[in-house]
Amino acid sequence: MIRVRGLSKWFGDHQVLHGVDLDVARGEVVVVIGPSGSGKSTLCRCLNRLEAADVGEIHVDGVPVPAEGRALARLRADVGMVFQSFNLFQHKTVLENVMLAPTRVRGVSRAEAAREARRLLERVGIAEQADKLPALLSGGQQQRAAIARALAMRPKVMLFDEPTSALDPEMVGEVLDVMAGLAADGMTMVVVTHEMGFARRVADRVVFMDGGRIVEAGEPNAFFDAPSTDRARDFLAKVLTH
Amino acid sequence: MSPILDHLPEFWQGLLVTLELTAASFAGAVVVGLAITAMRVGPVPVLRAIGTGYVETFQNLPLLVLLVLAVFGLPEIGIKAGLLATSMVVIALYEGAYIAEALRSGVNAIAKGQGEAARALGLTFGQSLRHVVLPQALRTVVQPIGNIFIALTMNTSLVAAVGVVDLTAAANRVNLVEAQPIPIFVGAGLAYAAVAAVAGLVTGRLERRLAVAR
Numbered sequence: 001m002i003r004v005r006g007l008s009k010w011f012g013d014h015q016v017l018h019g020v021d022l023d024v025a026r027g028e029v030v031v032v033i034g035p036s037g038s039g040k041s042t043l044c045r046c047l048n049r050l051e052a053a054d055v056g057e058i059h060v061d062g063v064p065v066p067a068e069g070r071a072l073a074r075l076r077a078d079v080g081m082v083f084q085s086f087n088l089f090q091h092k093t094v095l096e097n098v099m100l101a102p103t104r105v106r107g108v109s110r111a112e113a114a115r116e117a118r119r120l121l122e123r124v125g126i127a128e129q130a131d132k133l134p135a136l137l138s139g140g141q142q143q144r145a146a147i148a149r150a151l152a153m154r155p156k157v158m159l160f161d162e163p164t165s166a167l168d169p170e171m172v173g174e175v176l177d178v179m180a181g182l183a184a185d186g187m188t189m190v191v192v193t194h195e196m197g198f199a200r201r202v203a204d205r206v207v208f209m210d211g212g213r214i215v216e217a218g219e220p221n222a223f224f225d226a227p228s229t230d231r232a233r234d235f236l237a238k239v240l241t242h
Numbered sequence: 243m244s245p246i247l248d249h250l251p252e253f254w255q256g257l258l259v260t261l262e263l264t265a266a267s268f269a270g271a272v273v274v275g276l277a278i279t280a281m282r283v284g285p286v287p288v289l290r291a292i293g294t295g296y297v298e299t300f301q302n303l304p305l306l307v308l309l310v311l312a313v314f315g316l317p318e319i320g321i322k323a324g325l326l327a328t329s330m331v332v333i334a335l336y337e338g339a340y341i342a343e344a345l346r347s348g349v350n351a352i353a354k355g356q357g358e359a360a361r362a363l364g365l366t367f368g369q370s371l372r373h374v375v376l377p378q379a380l381r382t383v384v385q386p387i388g389n390i391f392i393a394l395t396m397n398t399s400l401v402a403a404v405g406v407v408d409l410t411a412a413a414n415r416v417n418l419v420e421a422q423p424i425p426i427f428v429g430a431g432l433a434y435a436a437v438a439a440v441a442g443l444v445t446g447r448l449e450r451r452l453a454v455a456r
């Protein structure tokens with residue numbers, strides 16, 4: 001579903017990705033972990049070209065990611081993204097947030113979009129918040145609304161960039177539960193997270209990044225129980241002790 | 243007050259011209275401001291440069307110079323338009339630069355996360371501007387744009403210098419006959435102040451309404 005070859009990216013003189021290769025199969029859940037600044041977000045954002053790759057190729061569902069314009073917008077419509085900071089549209093109700101893209105991008109009728117939006121809000125457990133403005137919701141509810149908003153486009157892939165890092169600890173679980181449910185339903189997912197429990201339970205594969213490179217990748221139990229590189233071992237020792 | 247009362251029709255006619263000029267050039271300035279802002283925050287480097295160049299040019303030229311240039315210069319190169327229409331266009335182009343600058347600060351405050359979320363959903367740049375970024379940016383710039391409106395109202399008085407008979411020019415003419423500058427120009431000043439006061443009231447209202455909706 002996603003195929004990345006030789007992806008390199010610079011911010012000014014600073015190279016943040018060094019020839020990254022990554023494949024994500026249809027229905028696969030790949031969790032990306034690694035220390036701060038290792039390039040996880042940048043990799044994730046290159047997949048829907050919120051950041052432009054400088055070198056390398058990215059294919060989504062067999063199609064090279066277009067450079068710009070309507071073709072790029074069409075690709076993004078098929079790739080859902082969930083941000084650390086939710087980024088719900090503050091001037092629209094939760095329901096309108098979910099309806100906006102289907103009506104404007106897909107040309108779905110308002111009635112149909114509203115029906116589908118309510119169904120999705122039900123699915124993420126916040127149906128009763130539909131007519132509120134985002135600012136009135138808790139962080140966990142806002143992030144679940146953001147997931148519903150992305151799902152409303154019926155994406156082929158979902159990208160999550162640290163979806164629970166901005167949440168109070170008691171709200172992390174409700175968001176991870178929604179994500180686990182999606183994975184169980186067969187959604188193809190790329191998840192950047194520091195939640196190792198989620199990675200172990202839900203991931204099909206864990207990818208460990210450091211210094212802009214994929215240092216190690218593997219099936220979660222094998223990776224967490226016996227990482228094969230020193231860098232991954234050091235990282236796990238650090239994150240698992242607190 | 244008698245010099246004003248005696249010439250009420252002239253004053254009234256002048257006030258109408260001022261109001262017409264204000265309304266039309268403000269509407270034009272908003273359109274120009276939106277277009278320039280779209281260029282400046284957009285992804286195309288050439289358009290960004292043009293937008294920035296536009297704002298810097300118009301902010302660094304006196305309006306009176308532009309008016310004189312347009313009114314007396316354009317006919318020289320064969321472009322003929324009415325005095326009033328020419329003045330409206332010049333003021334709209336000039337104030338549009340200020341509106342663009344006010345809008346850009348509003349857009350920048352909103353654009354990063356909100357614009358990214360919109361584009362990540364598949365909205366085009368124009369759609370994300372129109373449905374997500376601008377509606378929120380406009381709320382944050384109601385006050386600055388209200389101030390631009392007031393400045394624009396005052397600036398319309400410069401058209402008196404190029405022969406449009408607005409409120410200021412009408413006052414000037416009446417004064418030539420009556421030679422009582424204090425009541426005449428205080429009266430005209432009060433009329434401008436009244437327009438400004440109404441604008442201030444409207445923006446205050448608007449801001450409160452939009453603030454509640456957040």
Ligand SMILES: Nc1ncnc2c1ncn2[C@@H]1O[C@H](COP(=O)(O)OP(=O)(O)OP(=O)(O)O)[C@@H](O)[C@H]1O
Pocket residue numbers: 011016034035036037038039040041042043
């Ligand atoms: N827009 C940008 N401009 C300049 N440098 C950037 C930009 N975005 C990221 N960087 C730099 O690129 C490097 C990789 O950043 P990235 O956000 O991808 O890391 P990350 O693995 O997601 O880290 P974290 O866990 O802190 O989110 C960092 O050194 C960061 O400072």
Ligand SMILES: [Mg+2]
Pocket residue numbers: 040041042162
């Ligand atoms: Mg990050």
